Amino acid sequence: MAAARRRGAGRGRPTLEEVAARAGVGRGTASRVINGSPRVSDRTRAAVEQAVIDLGYVPNRAARALAANRADAVALVIPEPETRLFAEPYFSDIIRGVGCELADTDLQLLLTLVRTPKERQRLADYLSAHRVDGVLLVSAHAEDPLPDLLERIEVPVVLGGRRAARETVPYVDSDNLGGARAAVAHLVERGRRTIATITGPLDMYAAQCRLDGYREALEAAEQPKAPELIEPADFTEEGGRRAMAALLARRPDLDAVFAASDVMAAGARQVLRENGRKVPGDVALVGYDDSPIARHVDPPLTSVRQSTEDMGRAMARVLLEQIAARYTDVKTPPTCPQLVLPAELIRRESS
Numbered sequence: 001m002a003a004a005r006r007r008g009a010g011r012g013r014p015t016l017e018e019v020a021a022r023a024g025v026g027r028g029t030a031s032r033v034i035n036g037s038p039r040v041s042d043r044t045r046a047a048v049e050q051a052v053i054d055l056g057y058v059p060n061r062a063a064r065a066l067a068a069n070r071a072d073a074v075a076l077v078i079p080e081p082e083t084r085l086f087a088e089p090y091f092s093d094i095i096r097g098v099g100c101e102l103a104d105t106d107l108q109l110l111l112t113l114v115r116t117p118k119e120r121q122r123l124a125d126y127l128s129a130h131r132v133d134g135v136l137l138v139s140a141h142a143e144d145p146l147p148d149l150l151e152r153i154e155v156p157v158v159l160g161g162r163r164a165a166r167e168t169v170p171y172v173d174s175d176n177l178g179g180a181r182a183a184v185a186h187l188v189e190r191g192r193r194t195i196a197t198i199t200g201p202l203d204m205y206a207a208q209c210r211l212d213g214y215r216e217a218l219e220a221a222e223q224p225k226a227p228e229l230i231e232p233a234d235f236t237e238e239g240g241r242r243a244m245a246a247l248l249a250r251r252p253d254l255d256a257v258f259a260a261s262d263v264m265a266a267g268a269r270q271v272l273r274e275n276g277r278k279v280p281g282d283v284a285l286v287g288y289d290d291s292p293i294a295r296h297v298d299p300p301l302t303s304v305r306q307s308t309e310d311m312g313r314a315m316a317r318v319l320l321e322q323i324a325a326r327y328t329d330v331k332t333p334p335t336c337p338q339l340v341l342p343a344e345l346i347r348r349e350s351s
Helices: 002-010 016-023 027-034 042-055 061-067 082-087 089-102 117-128 146-152 176-189 205-220 237-250 262-274 292-296 308-327
Strands: 073-078 108-113 134-138 157-160 171-174 195-199 230-232 256-259 284-289 302-306 338-341 343-346
Touching: 016 027, 016 042, 027 042, 073 089, 073 308, 089 108, 089 134, 089 308, 117 146, 134 146, 134 308, 146 157, 157 308, 171 176, 171 308, 176 195, 176 205, 176 256, 176 284, 176 302, 176 343, 195 205, 195 237, 195 262, 230 237, 237 256, 237 262, 256 262, 262 284, 262 292, 284 292, 308 338
Parallel strands: 073 108, 073 134, 134 157, 157 171, 171 338, 195 230, 195 256, 256 284, 284 302
Antiparallel strands: 302 343
C-alpha cells in the first residue's frame, strides 16, 4: 500500500475522479464517502476507502470545507412571474448550467420564484433561518433588496447580472454594452440610417447597458439619436409587439430595429409583417440572446449570443467557492468575484 501511495505521488496528486474510477463508483458517490455522508452502503464505503488508501488521495481544503455545510442546499431565486420563466429560453439555460455544475456535489438545488412583496418577505424569513448554504439570484432589478439582505444575514450570494455599475456583491454578467454596440454597428454597416431600439425594463442594469451600447454605436457612426426611436418594453413577446407598434406609429420611415431580446424581436417581427414591412428588405431586425427563437423565426434572426448556460455554470462555481471559503479554517481576505463573459454577434438573414 505504501508502494501504491508512492506510485500515486510520482505521477501527481491523485484526483477524486481517479478515486471514483478505482472504486467503480461515480464522482458524487466518492465525494459522499470521503465527506462522511451516511447515504452510501457499507460495501461502497469500503471500496472508496480502499481506493483512497491505494492511491494516497488527500481531499483538498475547499472540498473539505464545502462538505462542512449544514443545509446541503442552494437556492436559485428568480424574481419574475412564471410566464417569463417558461417563455424565455434565458431562464431555462441558466437553470441547466447551474444544475450541470452542481451535479457532482451533494447540494440540492431549490428553484424559487418571487412575484409579490409577500413572497419576498416569506423568502427573506426562510433564508434568514439559514436553511440554504447559498443563493443564486437571477434577473435582479435595481431596487431589489434581496442581495443586501443576504449580505446582512451572511448567506453567500452570487448574482446573474448586476444591479448597477458599482455592484457590491459577487456576480457573473455578460458584456451587454459591447454586444449591443456590435449589433447596432452591424446595422449601420448594412446601410441602415433610421435605427430604432426596443429596450428591456430600464430598472435592470442589463437593459440600461444595451441601450447605452445602442447609443454609443450611433454616436460612433455620427447618426442622430432621436428620442422617438427608443421604446421601452419588458423582455416579453407582447411587450415587443406593443413597442414595435408604437415605433411605427411615430416613425413609419424607420429601416432597422435592435430589440434587446429575441423574444421581443419575435413580437416586433409579427407587427412588421402585419403592417406590410418586409424583413430585412424594408426593416432590418436584430435581437439579443441568440436563443432557439432566433433560429426558428422567419427569416432567421441576427442576434447577440451570450452563453447563458456558461453563465449558470460560472455562477454555481463562484457560489461553491464562496460557500467553501465560509467553512474553511484558513482566514483569507474577503473577495468579491465579478466576472463578465463575452458576447458575440451572430449574423443571419434578418439583417
